Amino acid sequence: MATAAVTKPDYGVDAPAVLRNLFLFGSACLFAAGVIHAPIHIGNVILSLHSMFLWTGVALVVEGFLYLLYVKVGKMHHRDSMLAFHAWRGDEQVLDVGCGRGLLLIGAAKRVGSAGRATGIDIWSTVDMGGNAMAATQKNIELEGVADRCTLVSAGAQEMPFGDGSFDVIVSNLCLHNIYDKPTRQRALAEIVRVLKPGGQAILSDYKLTSQYGAYLRGAGFEVAKKRGSMWATFPPLTVVVARKPAA
Numbered sequence: 001m002a003t004a005a006v007t008k009p010d011y012g013v014d015a016p017a018v019l020r021n022l023f024l025f026g027s028a029c030l031f032a033a034g035v036i037h038a039p040i041h042i043g044n045v046i047l048s049l050h051s052m053f054l055w056t057g058v059a060l061v062v063e064g065f066l067y068l069l070y071v072k073v074g075k076m077h078h079r080d081s082m083l084a085f086h087a088w089r090g091d092e093q094v095l096d097v098g099c100g101r102g103l104l105l106i107g108a109a110k111r112v113g114s115a116g117r118a119t120g121i122d123i124w125s126t127v128d129m130g131g132n133a134m135a136a137t138q139k140n141i142e143l144e145g146v147a148d149r150c151t152l153v154s155a156g157a158q159e160m161p162f163g164d165g166s167f168d169v170i171v172s173n174l175c176l177h178n179i180y181d182k183p184t185r186q187r188a189l190a191e192i193v194r195v196l197k198p199g200g201q202a203i204l205s206d207y208k209l210t211s212q213y214g215a216y217l218r219g220a221g222f223e224v225a226k227k228r229g230s231m232w233a234t235f236p237p238l239t240v241v242v243a244r245k246p247a248a
């Protein structure tokens with residue numbers, strides 16, 4: 001049987017187990033609320049398990065839908081608002097740290113045109129991004145028509161195979177929090193500082209730890225501003241650290 005050719009890029013589902021668990025536990029709570037009606041007595045305290053399961057279930061399912069909205073629609077808007085923090089000339093060398101299926105990498109490649117270059121690094125974790133693989137990202141790059149100006153490299157953020165001052169712009173979305181221990185996360189930030197050109201800009205987005213990123217970059221002499229991601233487009237709500245490296 002002939003399979004239909006893939007013609008549209010697929011930017012994948014971030015942390016797919018989180019999305020699955022929100023719906024799974026949400027549905028389990030709603031089911032429990034449907035079958036448990038009698039209150040339970042613990043000493044003088046009367047607990048309504050029905051209400052507890054009902055409201056927990058509703059909250060989890062609503063969060064599941066908000067997460068799905070980010071994955072399917074919101075992240076395209078978030079990508080555009082992140083990339084709008086840089087005034088594009090068209091000849092920039094751009095690095096996307098933890099590029100996943102190429103969301104920011106390809107967005108940046110479209111903004112630099114053929115005079116610039118967008119490089120994406122990743123360790124291709126399928127826990128952090130559904131269907132994560134260099135081949136899947138390369139396919140998206142080709143479908144978006146930017147193969148002439150994109151490079152993919154398999155590397156960890158904490159050990160980048162690039163020379164000092166290689167990039168004009170460094171972007172990263174939802175990557176750095178996946179590095180769980182602080183010293184390694186700080187090594188990744190040190191690498192960002194090292195490979196960014198003097199006067200270059202780092203635009204780092206995450207749902208937590210952004211104060212830590214900002215403090216580290218400020219300590220390295222960067223001028224740092226923190227911006228809120230769009231309230232309707234990002235779930236969990238994302239914060240963007242926009243930081244400028246001092247000119248040499």
Ligand SMILES: C[S@@+](CC[C@H](N)C(=O)[O-])C[C@H]1O[C@@H](n2cnc3c(N)ncnc32)[C@H](O)[C@@H]1O
Binds near residue numbers: 128155157173178
């Ligand atoms: C939630 S996904 C986000 C992908 C992409 N930035 C986006 O917004 O669609 C996080 C990505 O970070 C990558 N990642 C996790 N730890 C990493 C590390 N130490 N170095 C490089 N990439 C990493 C994962 O493999 C995954 O592709």
